[in-house]
Amino acid sequence: MHVVVAQTETPGEIIVELLPLEQQTRQEREERLIDQAQANKELIRNLAHEIKNPLGGIRGAAQLLELELDNRQLTEYTQVIIHEADRLQSLVDRLLAPHRRPHVVGDVNIHEVCERVRSLIVAEFPKGLRVVRDYDISIPEFRGDREQLIQAVLNIAHNAAHALTERIAAGDAQITLRTRVGRQLTFGKQRYRLALELHVIDNGPGVPDSIKDRIFFPLVSGRDGGSGLGLTLAQTFVQQHHGLIECESVPGQTDFKILIPLP
Ligand SMILES: Nc1ncnc2c1ncn2[C@@H]1O[C@H](COP(=O)(O)OP(=O)(O)OP(=O)(O)O)[C@@H](O)[C@H]1O
Ligand SMILES: [Mg+2]
Structure with a gap:
């Protein structure tokens, strides 16, 4: 204990x-x-x-x-x-x-954020990739920077889409956007009664073991042409909301979880 x-x-x-x-x-x-x-x-x-x-x-x-x-x-x-x-x-x-860019605070509806990301990804990968919504629509709005959160979720979803290249070609690639309310969670050295959990899950090959511990570091990339900044930026934006991004990945299931305190 x-x-x-x-x-x-x-x-x-x-x-x-x-x-x-x-x-x-x-x-x-x-x-x-x-x-x-x-x-x-x-x-x-x-x-x-x-x-x-x-x-x-x-x-x-x-x-x-x-x-x-x-x-x-x-x-x-x-x-x-x-x-x-x-x-x-x-x-x-x-x-x-x-x-x-200054942190612009307003009321954020997380499902609007998800829908924006979804439409951008679907437009970029119109064939072979299914983007599944699994929303808990009871999640309340919270104060935050909508554009920053869109960018954070988009960076994560983009990575998933890149990791899915082979499956997209095969036609069975899938990204799930899942929202849930977490209760009594401790993260960022604080305990929160309610927190948003936003999962971006893909059925790709998983994060390479060689970089698994370092993916949130700047300039760490596991793909050709990657600059290794997407996750660093995403983590910075989420931390500005007193939140945190975590990753769990095995071949066939990679789950990036964004945690943000709810009012
Ligand atoms: N869903 C995922 N599945 C497999 N690997 C992933 C996934 N998400 C991230 N990675 C790995 O983590 C690395 C770092 O991601 P990050 O977004 O920070 O940089 P990048 O995608 O390489 O470049 P950039 O986003 O700056 O264009 C990726 O290159 C990839 O190897
Ligand atoms: Mg990236």
Whole structure:
């Protein structure tokens, strides 16, 4: 047995939990995730700024150099510099993105968020992929940033769709969007009476074992052409709602669970 002391939403009230050891490791893993995410965020922001400034100079110098070149063949090289500088610029812009736009708070209906994501995914993958809704429509609205949550769920659903490439070709790919109310859950070092559980479940091959522990870290990607930012951004956005994303994955069933406190 393991003892956890957590705050409740009522000031001055604490709750003492006795947990089996398996749950303790889950909780420790969560706390580690939150601390790591915070450290990551600062590192990324600083690094992105350091890259951004010289990058403009490099691109500008390559453009000036190009104007001076008489030899057409040599402009191939300056074009490489300009192209790569642009690529790095857009990566840096994505790294800085969550810090740019302010957190816009309004009433969020989670099923509107799910429906938006569903229609975007269906439009992008019209054949071979079924997107199943499994909603608990009794879930109340809560205060939050709708656009951020759409982006977070979309990033997760996109990953699922990418992981399903083979099944989409075979015609039996499936993504389920499931909403539930969780009761008396502890996450993010706090105990919540009610919390939204939004699952994005796919029947793909699962998260590769080699990166399973690190998928929420920036620049960790298991696929060609991936920049490894989708889940980092999703986790940042959900944490801004005092929530957390967890992942459980085995071949044939990958379940990303978004937890957000409900009023
Ligand atoms: N549903 C899933 N099934 C299998 N693997 C997954 C799934 N979701 C994520 N992954 C793995 O986690 C990695 C990290 O995902 P993340 O969204 O952070 O980056 P990315 O998809 O590679 O790039 P980006 O989203 O920035 O374009 C993915 O590359 C993939 O290997
Ligand atoms: Mg992704």
